[in-house]
Amino acid sequence: MTDCIFYGGKGGVGKTTCAAATGLRLADAGRRTLIVSTDPAHSLSDSLEADVGPEPSELEVGPGPETTDEERLELDAGGSLWAVEIDAETQRERYEKLATALAADLRSAGIRLSDEEVERIFASGAPAGGDEVAALDLLVEYVDSGEWDVVVFDTAPTGHTLRLFDMPEVMGPVLETLQSLRGQASRIGTAAKSAVFGPMSMMTGSGTDGEESLEAFQARLGRARDLLADPERTEFRVVLVPEGMAIAESERLVETLRDAEVRVDRLVVNRVFEDPDEGCSRCQSRYERHAKRVSEIRETFPGLEVVTLPEREEEIRGLEAVRSIADRLPADP
Template sequence: MTQYVLYGGKGGVGKTTCAAATALQYAREGHATLVVSTDPAHSLSDVFDAPVDAEPTHVRDDIDLWAVEIDPSERIGQYRGQVSAALSELEDLGISLDESDLDDVIEAGVAPGTDEAAAMDLFVDYMDDPRYDYIVFDTAPTGHTLRLLKLPDVMSSAMGKLISVRSQMSSLADSVRGFLGTGDDEAEEKPDIEAEIDLEELQARMERVGRVLRDPERTEFRAVLIPETMAVLETERLLAELDAYDIPAGRAIINKVIEDPTPECDLCQATHESQQKRIGEARERFELPITLVPQFHGEVHGLEAIERVADRLGANA
């Protein structure tokens, strides 16, 4: 059964590095692993120092490690067509959604230009892909991540409203056509809009991914932060939001920790002391295990550097 690990947190804390390192760790253990970037500002290719495309790319020859940077544009166009067709069909029947229903549809992310819906729908494709044992997700900064995780519920509800209203109005229109004696002829001439829209299938996909995200046997969310006051507070709020939506959080990763400050460096010593206080606060505030990843010299760039992070994550997981 495929397992899913999602990394989230504010921008610049090292989510991509941790996601890449975790994927590398699983692949080194012999598991076919895919790491997926849902962040519009993709950086997996920079971290791996290798090209990563919109389709899964094999990034290391000796192990089964794959990476993909999601391009949501195709799915966004698909949503635009589905919802526009549904709304046009309702208008043809002399009905339009009220303002609150339209708001639900827009909030669900099916309005043109919203990429969270496309990313979550692609999640289902990778869920069903038999090639991978583990899938690691590098999500966008906190606000986008929360919208992404809330999306299955909101979108399923919105699709349900569209399906219900469309069904009621279609039945009414069929009854009226039957009463007027024009039902058979018009039914033959009417295009098969139902086959093009597939709202029921879209709703079912969202419900499936919602169940998987809430299943602690299959999914684990890991929050990444740096040892600073604002980062600790923001992560505490993120964990509270995850708990409210029953998304299982399994671990916090505190990145860029100064472990052995240079004795002669006053700034290094002061930063180390401050970081230790923030780490202590995190341990008090977070009701989950905490892994510390040290501050490495230079950028974590390339597979050799990611291996060092993977070693630390593996040793403390």
């Protein structure tokens, strides 16, 4: 059974680094792990210093320097690290292929559309919320494949993440309306039905049967919602920095996730200044300010574990740099 760990928070707080470090730690401990970036501004490739594309690919990571003999045996028994960046271009291309197929169906039914007309109809690309819908669809695909023990999600900034968790409920009324329209369209022929439901078939990548595609898509959204709200399999970790605005935004995010019945056990406070030089008054002041913010975070989120990661002068890039903070992050959800 595949577990899921989501990292979310406002932009620029270090979600990608946390996701990469957690995935690497799990792989070092012998778990088959997939890191998924759903952030349109992908930085997973940069963080891991590896080529990460729109399809899951295995990375050459090897055992870490702190890996125990027991963990090395587990790693030899099947631990591995995979990564993927959900690619908006790929989704757009899938939508364009759908447009071409739909136009062919219409032409075969005697409805003539020129290439220019088809292009205008689908000029806006994927429908609103397409990124979030694609993420949910791929979540189910990755989990149900059984290829990985844990899937770690590096999510987009807070607004996109909230839409991700709202999408199953938002799409429910839309799907009900489409089902009603489908019944009416069935009375005027297959071509009309394809015209109404063709755009939805992109979500499942299944055949041209609109009825089957719509029902399969609805079932997958329901499956995604159940998985997100399953506390035995899914945990959401909020990443923030020791700043007032970040604390306030994280408070809203945690509240929304709890309302959605998504398990939130931990906060990761990134870039906390530690070990100031004794002779540096500015360093001491910064250290005290961050310590005060961390205390404020603990008071604001009672009952949640607060994990801190140190501020570093250099950017955390590459496997060894990512490994250097991995042991400070909880591994299993």
